[in-house]
Amino acid sequence: MNNITMCVPTKILFGKGQLQNLPEPMAAYGKKVLFVYGGGSIKRTGLYDQVTAMLQNNGFTFWELPGVQPNPKVDLVRKGIAMCREHGIEVVLAVGGGSCFDCGKAIAAGVNYDGDVWDFAVGKANPGSVKVLPVVVVTTIAATGSEMDTSAVISNPETNEKLGFSTADMRPRIAVLDPENLFTLPRNQTAAGVTDIISHVFEYYFNNDPTAYYQNRHCEAMLKTAFHYGHIAYDEPENYNARANLLLTSVWALTGVIGKGFDIMWSSHMIEHEVSAYYDITHGVGLAVITIPWLRYCAQFESTMPKFREYAVNVWGVDPEGKTDKQLAEIGIEKTAEYLKYMDMPSRFSQIEGVEITDEHFGEMADHIMNTFGAAMNNCFVPLNRANIVEILNNCL
């Protein structure tokens, strides 16, 4: 096992009504707040009113930055940074899902940086070199785990790029995780969130290091939980325990507890980020399409068989008796595909509504991955080069 250096100081306020416990710890960071959120959904559900009442009743002064979209755009981040500078904002409060949090984190990182925040994304500047404003988050979806991780992924439509950057202080200081705030989530978003959780855990679980035994078994615990409760939340939006278990799993998945101690470069996320940079699709929807062809691509090799066997047996409870590893791999992948299909997730790009994804940009996408990450792509579960990436993308058509 490799060395691990980590620290997860996020204060977790998990459960019913935890918003009421936010003012005291948040006030420790300051009273001038940038309130970042998305569209009208938190207004429809009443969460907007709860948050603004909480702020008003506890002596916070706040400025609103609505309009965060899925795949949050760098322009809105720039606008938020300008607001923070203008009003002397002390705390960024992001309410919503991963896109809101990523937008809020990027704003927090950019406020005290002299250049343009996009410099962080393209590696021209390091967010660790500036003072990052404290970030506080209130969750409305179980998906990214951005609530307790150090990264932000933002998009630049001008360059068709969707890129991430991170530093320890971008990790939210406080995360309000109330499963009841997920009750009103539309079914398709619940499904996309579940897909994102599963995909995150896959990115770690499909590794080549059996010595990271605890991490591997913990990944299986997370996958079992996501698979067990994902369909329940899809079918019963107000099932508290389903929402609660998915939320806990999603946030712990990205803290490092399952992701450190072994070498792994993410695969399907890298590919999906390209597709959603070009076509602005929902992240979890893109992942739903890419995951299965990626798994099938990886399952061609003798070296990956032990992992796929483990997956089928330990996660899906498949009886290995009388089955070859190849058969077990296929059963595990097929069960995953069926699982996603039950939640009406697309299995082909052509099934994604509102866009027409063709092979037109696949070469550019693969080039962009290779140019951005280069040799790191050799640390994927199965090393990926330009040709492999194009092949996987073609298998998504």
Next chain:
Amino acid sequence: MNNITMCVPTKILFGKGQLQNLPEPMAAYGKKVLFVYGGGSIKRTGLYDQVTAMLQNNGFTFWELPGVQPNPKVDLVRKGIAMCREHGIEVVLAVGGGSCFDCGKAIAAGVNYDGDVWDFAVGKANPGSVKVLPVVVVTTIAATGSEMDTSAVISNPETNEKLGFSTADMRPRIAVLDPENLFTLPRNQTAAGVTDIISHVFEYYFNNDPTAYYQNRHCEAMLKTAFHYGHIAYDEPENYNARANLLLTSVWALTGVIGKGFDIMWSSHMIEHEVSAYYDITHGVGLAVITIPWLRYCAQFESTMPKFREYAVNVWGVDPEGKTDKQLAEIGIEKTAEYLKYMDMPSRFSQIEGVEITDEHFGEMADHIMNTFGAAMNNCFVPLNRANIVEILNNCL
């Protein structure tokens, strides 16, 4: 699932040679250090020299408090508190196992309290009401998980009491977890440590709340890891991956990540604390004896069958086909007993060397548990009263 409020801000420095990365983050808390350790073992292994060199070479001034024994005594804690006051100590550095850490944490809590530190143990005062000195730990055994939790358990031989207390700031700020520091651990201590890990996870895993699904599956991941690598570490003391996986499992077990979100009162630990308060035996050794009679006691009831079934099937991989729940429970318990026996752990009090434990004090022990914890004992996996506790203790003879 119940609400969860938690925060685990311990900086984890896990892996080979991580002691060299300690000076920088430790210096942030101060340069005047109380160096707490046990007997001669860290001198024999060379760790004492490494720690003192690290302190000297990085401008720390330190005072030594050696002599921490298993079941650390309140007298030594008092001595440490006096030293901290006399020398204006800023950081408590504890090097060793759980006893050292507990001693260090208790000292850190007592320094700024006007009364006697034992007041915290008996509930006369709350350690949360005083400023606790920062605690830093360097581990030599995978066992308690005291490295990342908020509690200290100390013993008072005058009153035959072994009691715990806790507050958020008693959680170590930095934990150096180098598996190589465990290579020289004697086999019997390795076995006692593995038993302690398993027992801690049992205290959470054997609960009556299937809605804490993620926590339950995570417990299974920890149990599988402990069972897989425990025997390997016992047989091959210098097996790095065995030490590494056990260490990671032990520290995460006590952070709250598997222990919050449902109601549970610990059982076998409460009983063991009594026995080791009277007889000063090694904690893990006492647990090895008590665990199996406790499990057998719990497995008498129809209501606990689903949990025991889960344990046998999910942790031990027992094929449930054609077996009753009762049979599955017995198989799971028997496998646990065999597992402990392989590591030469005693299965009866009479097999513990150096002491003669009779039923003489069992009544007092049970009374003390009931007087101290009262109605909370109804929240045990199977509620325990005075008679039940005496019965379990009698079954350990």
